[in-house]
Amino acid sequence: MAKTQTIAWVNHLLLFSLIALTLVFISYFTIHHNSASLAKYLTETTAAGVTFQQQYAASNVAGGNTCSGRYIYVHHLPTRFNDDVFNSCRDSSLLKNPDMCPNLSNLGFGAQVNRLASSWYATNHFSLEVIFRHRLMKSYDCLTNDSSLASLIYVPFYPGFDIVRHLWGNYNTTVRDALGFELVSWLKNQPNWKTSGLWGRDHFFVSGRIAWDLRRPDDDDSHWGSKLMQLPEAMNMTMLSIETTSWSNELGIPYPTYFHPRRVKEVHRWQKRMTRQKRPYLFSFVGGPRANMTDSIRGELINQCLASRRNCKLLNCHSANCTSPIEVLKVFRNSVFCLQPAGDSYTRRSTFDSILAGCIPVFFHPFSAYTQYIWHLPRNYSSYSVYIPENLVREGIVSIRMQLLQVSKAEVVSMRQEVINLIPKVIYRDPRSKSKDFEDAFDIAIKGMLERVGKVRRQIEEGKDPGTGFAEPGSWKLKLEEGWYRERS
Numbered sequence: 001m002a003k004t005q006t007i008a009w010v011n012h013l014l015l016f017s018l019i020a021l022t023l024v025f026i027s028y029f030t031i032h033h034n035s036a037s038l039a040k041y042l043t044e045t046t047a048a049g050v051t052f053q054q055q056y057a058a059s060n061v062a063g064g065n066t067c068s069g070r071y072i073y074v075h076h077l078p079t080r081f082n083d084d085v086f087n088s089c090r091d092s093s094l095l096k097n098p099d100m101c102p103n104l105s106n107l108g109f110g111a112q113v114n115r116l117a118s119s120w121y122a123t124n125h126f127s128l129e130v131i132f133r134h135r136l137m138k139s140y141d142c143l144t145n146d147s148s149l150a151s152l153i154y155v156p157f158y159p160g161f162d163i164v165r166h167l168w169g170n171y172n173t174t175v176r177d178a179l180g181f182e183l184v185s186w187l188k189n190q191p192n193w194k195t196s197g198l199w200g201r202d203h204f205f206v207s208g209r210i211a212w213d214l215r216r217p218d219d220d221d222s223h224w225g226s227k228l229m230q231l232p233e234a235m236n237m238t239m240l241s242i243e244t245t246s247w248s249n250e251l252g253i254p255y256p257t258y259f260h261p262r263r264v265k266e267v268h269r270w271q272k273r274m275t276r277q278k279r280p281y282l283f284s285f286v287g288g289p290r291a292n293m294t295d296s297i298r299g300e301l302i303n304q305c306l307a308s309r310r311n312c313k314l315l316n317c318h319s320a321n322c323t324s325p326i327e328v329l330k331v332f333r334n335s336v337f338c339l340q341p342a343g344d345s346y347t348r349r350s351t352f353d354s355i356l357a358g359c360i361p362v363f364f365h366p367f368s369a370y371t372q373y374i375w376h377l378p379r380n381y382s383s384y385s386v387y388i389p390e391n392l393v394r395e396g397i398v399s400i401r402m403q404l405l406q407v408s409k410a411e412v413v414s415m416r417q418e419v420i421n422l423i424p425k426v427i428y429r430d431p432r433s434k435s436k437d438f439e440d441a442f443d444i445a446i447k448g449m450l451e452r453v454g455k456v457r458r459q460i461e462e463g464k465d466p467g468t469g470f471a472e473p474g475s476w477k478l479k480l481e482e483g484w485y486r487e488r489s
Helices: 002-032 037-047 052-063 083-089 128-139 157-163 173-188 191-197 262-276 297-306 327-334 352-356 390-394 400-405 411-428 441-462 474-488
Strands: 073-074 153-156 203-208 238-241 248-252 281-287 310-316 335-340 360-363
Touching: 002 203, 073 310, 083 153, 083 157, 128 203, 128 400, 128 441, 153 173, 153 400, 157 173, 157 203, 157 411, 238 335, 238 390, 248 335, 248 441, 281 297, 281 327, 281 400, 297 310, 297 390, 297 400, 310 327, 327 335, 327 352, 352 360, 352 411, 360 400
Parallel strands: 073 153, 153 203, 203 238, 238 248, 281 310, 281 335, 335 360
Antiparallel strands: none
């Protein structure tokens, strides 16, 4: 009888130990991942015949915690800050411009372009907010539900889709600013806002529109955009956007292109194709004139292109379909150089389309790329591009054709190879793939943010003011801009 009781007691103890270990594992996984990942993990490991404890032990033995210093916490925002914004933007009664609220099927990539390949989409150039959010939530491997473990806190707000509803029409500043005020009020009331004395400096969000749309300087109803980035709380956050102003808490990341591969072999295949591509045109321009902008050089570029028909290919967007990936890429991949003048703002999605096609970009203003994408493009600007000051074009001093003919064949080969090497760094990978075999634009942006916030944390540890240099106007970007003009004018 005593022996039977002893065996029963031992069995109960073993069962209790197994349950305890399982609960410890589930608690660990819930902290470091989300519940969906946990369910998926449990299913996969059970099917493979691996016990939870075996898998957990193996992951710790084989190299430790790879997420240390990389955890990201995602705020669970009320839907009025993202999904409701997007849905109201797509409401036909609000649609003033068909390009404002694009088709964002396929996780924001848009409709698939079957004539190219399975990884090519008709991606709208203002869709970055949605693409970035899906990329983070579906494929980033270091999400956590515990904000105290997080190195970064992502705010899944859609500022671009919010303001675009109110940019055209008689909307006063109160309407344009309303959701931004609500957002910062919600954020500063969260416990993690003032964690470790950061006061939001570990928070970041993404804008699919240019920063100028979100930095109105005053409350004049006649002035453009919202004042989101002027709010004190926003000054303590970092905004990643397709185009920045000179403020140091704005960082530029690439416009989304048409190519969203799942595996690195697709990238390599495309790179090889662009390397072998024959390019019959010396230069090309895809765009339209800006007759209403007196300082625009687009009209002069179009005239010079038309005067050099043998050397230049023009796709005039006033008469051609410049939203067709097939048409745009056809022009770029047949050209050695691609002209990238400023348009409605300094930057263009076309810059990244030309890189994707292995076409060397030609810039006319340093704010079009050099001061924008400091994480994604080489600091040695002449290694991948040509710079011609726009004032020389505006004053009729320079011939684009003659200027480009001065670039030697060896320089062209070197620059084109550098451009083709940049392709994986300026595209956004499809998050539906489990493969993580190359670093894309998203990965580089996250790495940059981790370094940026890491620097702020070190300032705090050293007893320094964490706000020093975090959000300041007239940053080094403007100094660089002035330096370029002094050097080349």
